[in-house]
Amino acid sequence: MSIHRSHILVCSGSNCTLRASVPVRMALRAAIADQGLDKEFKVIETGCFGLCQEGPIMVIYPEGIHYCGVQPDDIDEIVETHLKKGRVVNRLLYRGEAEQEVTLPSTPFYQRQHRVVLRNVGAVDPENIEESLARDGYQGLAKALDTMSPRDVVQTMLDSGLQGRGGAGFPAGRKWDFTLRASGEPKYVVCNADEGEPGTSKDRLILEGDPHAVIEGMAIAGYAVGASQGFIYIRGEYQLSLQRFRKAVEQAREYGLLGSDILGSGFSFNVEVRSGAGAYVCGEETALLNSLEGRRGEPRYKPPFPANEGLWGKPTLINNVETLANAAPILMHGAQWYRSLGSEDCPGTKVFTLSGDVANRGLIEVPMGITLREIVEDIGGGIPGGRQFKMAQIGGTSGGCIPAEHLDIPIDIPHLDDVGASLGSGALLIVDDSHCMVDLSKTFLHFFAHESCGQCTPCREGTMLMRKLVDGIAAGSGTRKDLELLERITATMRKASLCGLGQTAPTPVLTALRYFSDEYEAHIDSGRCISGACGVAVGGMKS
Amino acid sequence: MIMLCSCREVKIVREDVKEAVQRCGREKHQLLEILGQLQKGTNFLERDTLVAVAEELDLPLAEVYGTATFYSLYSTKPRGRYVVRVCESAPCHIDGAADILAAVKAHLGVAVDETTDNSQFTLETTSCLGVCSVGPAMMINDEVYGNLTPDRAVEILQSYN
Amino acid sequence: MKSMQELEAIRQKAKKAMKVREGQENAIVVSVAMGTCGIAKGARDVMMALVDETAKRGLDSVVITQSGCAGFCEKEPMAKVHMPGQPEINYGYLDANRARDIVARHLVHGEIVHDYVVQLPGGEDRA
Numbered sequence: 001m002s003i004h005r006s007h008i009l010v011c012s013g014s015n016c017t018l019r020a021s022v023p024v025r026m027a028l029r030a031a032i033a034d035q036g037l038d039k040e041f042k043v044i045e046t047g048c049f050g051l052c053q054e055g056p057i058m059v060i061y062p063e064g065i066h067y068c069g070v071q072p073d074d075i076d077e078i079v080e081t082h083l084k085k086g087r088v089v090n091r092l093l094y095r096g097e098a099e100q101e102v103t104l105p106s107t108p109f110y111q112r113q114h115r116v117v118l119r120n121v122g123a124v125d126p127e128n129i130e131e132s133l134a135r136d137g138y139q140g141l142a143k144a145l146d147t148m149s150p151r152d153v154v155q156t157m158l159d160s161g162l163q164g165r166g167g168a169g170f171p172a173g174r175k176w177d178f179t180l181r182a183s184g185e186p187k188y189v190v191c192n193a194d195e196g197e198p199g200t201s202k203d204r205l206i207l208e209g210d211p212h213a214v215i216e217g218m219a220i221a222g223y224a225v226g227a228s229q230g231f232i233y234i235r236g237e238y239q240l241s242l243q244r245f246r247k248a249v250e251q252a253r254e255y256g257l258l259g260s261d262i263l264g265s266g267f268s269f270n271v272e273v274r275s276g277a278g279a280y281v282c283g284e285e286t287a288l289l290n291s292l293e294g295r296r297g298e299p300r301y302k303p304p305f306p307a308n309e310g311l312w313g314k315p316t317l318i319n320n321v322e323t324l325a326n327a328a329p330i331l332m333h334g335a336q337w338y339r340s341l342g343s344e345d346c347p348g349t350k351v352f353t354l355s356g357d358v359a360n361r362g363l364i365e366v367p368m369g370i371t372l373r374e375i376v377e378d379i380g381g382g383i384p385g386g387r388q389f390k391m392a393q394i395g396g397t398s399g400g401c402i403p404a405e406h407l408d409i410p411i412d413i414p415h416l417d418d419v420g421a422s423l424g425s426g427a428l429l430i431v432d433d434s435h436c437m438v439d440l441s442k443t444f445l446h447f448f449a450h451e452s453c454g455q456c457t458p459c460r461e462g463t464m465l466m467r468k469l470v471d472g473i474a475a476g477s478g479t480r481k482d483l484e485l486l487e488r489i490t491a492t493m494r495k496a497s498l499c500g501l502g503q504t505a506p507t508p509v510l511t512a513l514r515y516f517s518d519e520y521e522a523h524i525d526s527g528r529c530i531s532g533a534c535g536v537a538v539g540g541m542k543s
Numbered sequence: 544m545i546m547l548c549s550c551r552e553v554k555i556v557r558e559d560v561k562e563a564v565q566r567c568g569r570e571k572h573q574l575l576e577i578l579g580q581l582q583k584g585t586n587f588l589e590r591d592t593l594v595a596v597a598e599e600l601d602l603p604l605a606e607v608y609g610t611a612t613f614y615s616l617y618s619t620k621p622r623g624r625y626v627v628r629v630c631e632s633a634p635c636h637i638d639g640a641a642d643i644l645a646a647v648k649a650h651l652g653v654a655v656d657e658t659t660d661n662s663q664f665t666l667e668t669t670s671c672l673g674v675c676s677v678g679p680a681m682m683i684n685d686e687v688y689g690n691l692t693p694d695r696a697v698e699i700l701q702s703y704n
Numbered sequence: 705m706k707s708m709q710e711l712e713a714i715r716q717k718a719k720k721a722m723k724v725r726e727g728q729e730n731a732i733v734v735s736v737a738m739g740t741c742g743i744a745k746g747a748r749d750v751m752m753a754l755v756d757e758t759a760k761r762g763l764d765s766v767v768i769t770q771s772g773c774a775g776f777c778e779k780e781p782m783a784k785v786h787m788p789g790q791p792e793i794n795y796g797y798l799d800a801n802r803a804r805d806i807v808a809r810h811l812v813h814g815e816i817v818h819d820y821v822v823q824l825p826g827g828e829d830r831a
Contacts, residue, residue, distance in 0.1 A: 201673035
């Protein structure tokens with residue numbers, strides 16, 4: 001084994017890849033080889049560091065220096081100045097608000113975070129299982145197999161209070177418990193990686209940055225519920241995630257961490273990687289199961305729940321990527337430790353994708369109960385361009401819009417419920433005061449009208465009708481009656497739709513109507529839109 | 544279509560389908576995988592392909608067709624060599640996705656869901672590609688591009704000519 | 705691997721290979737001056753010898769890093785050793801063999817190798 005004196009980590013998450021991290025890495029490798037430095041320096045592709053806005057990001061160890069916005073042209077200087085002479089290239093350091101060069105880990109962006117799920121994302125090479133092992137990868141599984149019964153594992157998950165991180169927030173331990181108790185053989189574990197909620201890319205960045213955490217979580221779940229086959233269903237659009245995950249599964253097999261008689265315990269478990277084909281509704285768990293079976297991804301009636309009748313009618317545990325990635329740390333450190341993070345009603349941490357009109361966009365993990373203001377102002381660095389915060393849409397396009405007056409609410413399930421929003425999948429879209437709510441509502445509704453699977457009437461017709469009404473309001477031909485009609489349609493959809501898609505599709509428009517009714521009224525009454533995005537005159541609102 | 548020509552095509556189609564089925568497996572749950580493989584060459588699924596798949600897997604044609612038309616990554620209509628998907632979800636929308644779409648439309652001279660005359664490009668819109676921190680974004684076949692401006696989007700398209 | 709013991713062995717080995725990325729608190733830090741001057745006088749050989757020798761001896765808690773020119777080009781190649789709770793020791797006029805000597809005597813036994821120590825006018829803050 002060769003030991004390199006310095007490791008250079010270059011982000012290869014999707015976002016940095018779009019910002020030229022591949023040419024950067026290639027240029028760096030070439031320059032290092034050219035200068036004969038390849039015995040000293042090891043270049044490692046790693047997952048997302050979170051601060052995607054500043055990408056591509058590079059970290060040089062042992063110094064721990066972070067460089068931001070590195071382009072291929074910068075490589076010569078980095079090699080000459082830093083690698084060869086040990087001097088920091090100041091111009092590439094992260095600049096804080098005061099335009100001062102600071103080290104990244106000391107910024108509020110990192111200081112306010114707490115990384116449990118993202119513990120290895122940005123710290124390891126996701127294509128090298130040994131790096132994951134060095135950072136305690138598969139230690140949770142080893143502990144479970146060595147010292148715990150399946151019942152103990154389920155009990156620990158129940159005690160931890162972990163709630164599903166895919167959107168619905170159902171207690172994860174209870175799902176595990178139901179599946180363990182269910183009769184029927186074989187049982188399956190399915191990882192839901194069909195991350196389609198607009199504004200959400202946390203699962204993608206976990207899969208790309210630390211696939212072994214997810215494999216380990218699936219294996220732990222398999223042991224707990226008595227399944228020996230797992231499936232992961234990854235969005236078809238996520239080519240890099242699919243490729244990395246397949247590689248990780250192969251490596252885990254090679255090392256005997258998947259397969260038969262894992263670590264001499266007698267427990268066997270395999271994972272099969274499946275690709276989706278572009279259908280938002282497949283994020284709904286029963287639709288996903290249908291898709292896995294090779295059918296149209298239409299949701300099933302519930303009950304029966306997947307825990308009793310899931311894949312091919314067999315008991316199936318289906319959890320989101322982030323939920324499963326929490327399993328190993330919970331087993332390693334205990335349920336009490338997990339409960340010590342986050343708020344009383346919502347233990348633990350949550351990973352968010354921060355996007356929109358905010359200075360630091362990217363991937364963050366925060367303790368539950370942190371306030372929206374802390375995320376926007378401290379971690380997010382506030383609203384750029386001298387604009388004002390208008391609203392945050394939490395949980396993706398099916399999530400609620402939270403106005404400035406609620407900036408101080410703690411982010412957890414009950415508090416969000418109070419303001420008509422829900423935690424959802426972990427999207428956090430920040431919108432400044434230059435945008436029109438009617439125009440945004442239009443975007444939301446076009447999305448749902450396209451993605452409704454058409455199986456049940458309230459959702460199929462409701463999404464189309466809502467779209468038509470809001471299109472009309474935006475074009476200046478709406479009436480006050482339309483607003484009443486909107487309310488009635490939304491009520492029907494929430495009560496009568498078959499699955500979560502139809503039940504939550506009205507949420508963004510309902511919250512927009514609740515907090516920004518003046519904008520709707522301005523479009524209807526005086527034909528004015530604050531942003532000019534709509535087909536009516538630009539202008540302020542009547543107050 | 545001329546019969547002679549069609550027959551030969553059907554033969555090729557059948558061979559392709561047999562190969563894909565062999566690679567993925569004959570079980571019904573491999574249907575999505577099989578369709579995905581078969582679409583790789585032409586960017587769309589011909590009727591003959593669906594017929595052959597139905598026969599190979601012993602499924603009703605209606606079921607194969609129903610599945611193929613359910614998913615937006617599959618198409619049963621001819622598409623160009625490159626499928627351009629412009630993201631129109633909310634995060635890209637507030638980053639100016641509408642301007643990107645307008646520029647791409649103008650450059651290609653087609654509307655959404657249309658294909659250029661030279662069969663090079665098909666323009667589609669897509670929901671979130673999961674790269675919201677670097678929006679607005681678009682995807683050309685399997686390649687994702689972010690931080691777009693109208694000019695950059697056109698430059699990228701030109702690089703595909 | 706087929707047992708918990710094997711997993712532990714691979715984990716320990718992998719940890720070693722990643723040592724360089726861990727925090728430096730309470731670690732022994734050896735910093736080699738890698739300015740143009742130092743490199744010209746063989747700092748790279750010194751660095752490689754330090755890396756090699758510490759790895760051979762399994763000195764996991766030693767971090768080997770680099771710094772810029774300390775301003776005493778004449779005394780290059782230079783390196784300083786910082787052990788937790790002790791003053792920094794500056795070494796000069798090094799070569800690969802001397803570097804290995806420092807590892808064996810100073811890093812392993814805590815014995816300052818006085819033959820190679822250089823006194824820097826102006827004290828540590830300049831180094």
